[in-house]
Amino acid sequence: MKINIDVDCTPEEARRAMGLPDFTPVHDRYIQMMLESVEKGAAPEALESMMRNWAPMGEAGMQMWRKIFDTGKTGD
Numbered sequence: 893m894k895i896n897i898d899v900d901c902t903p904e905e906a907r908r909a910m911g912l913p914d915f916t917p918v919h920d921r922y923i924q925m926m927l928e929s930v931e932k933g934a935a936p937e938a939l940e941s942m943m944r945n946w947a948p949m950g951e952a953g954m955q956m957w958r959k960i961f962d963t964g965k966t967g968d
Contacts, residue, residue, distance in 0.1 A: 899906075907914065929942065944951065
């Protein structure tokens with residue numbers, strides 16, 4: 893037997909229902925730091941290094957994003 897349940901909710905509602913933490917302040921700070929770095933004229937190498945350290949999953953995350961930008965698809 894197979895049962896399907898569809899839940900219509902926003903991502904915020906789903907996060908709260910599952911008891912997951914709200915990382916909005918962390919995300920906002922991350923974006924603010926990236927913008928400050930760009931405004932100060934950081935070198936492309938410095939930005940790549942910074943993103944590599946901040947990115948989820950480190951090097952694997954950077955490779956995933958690079959693949960997405962290069963091919964325009966996720967590779968599913």
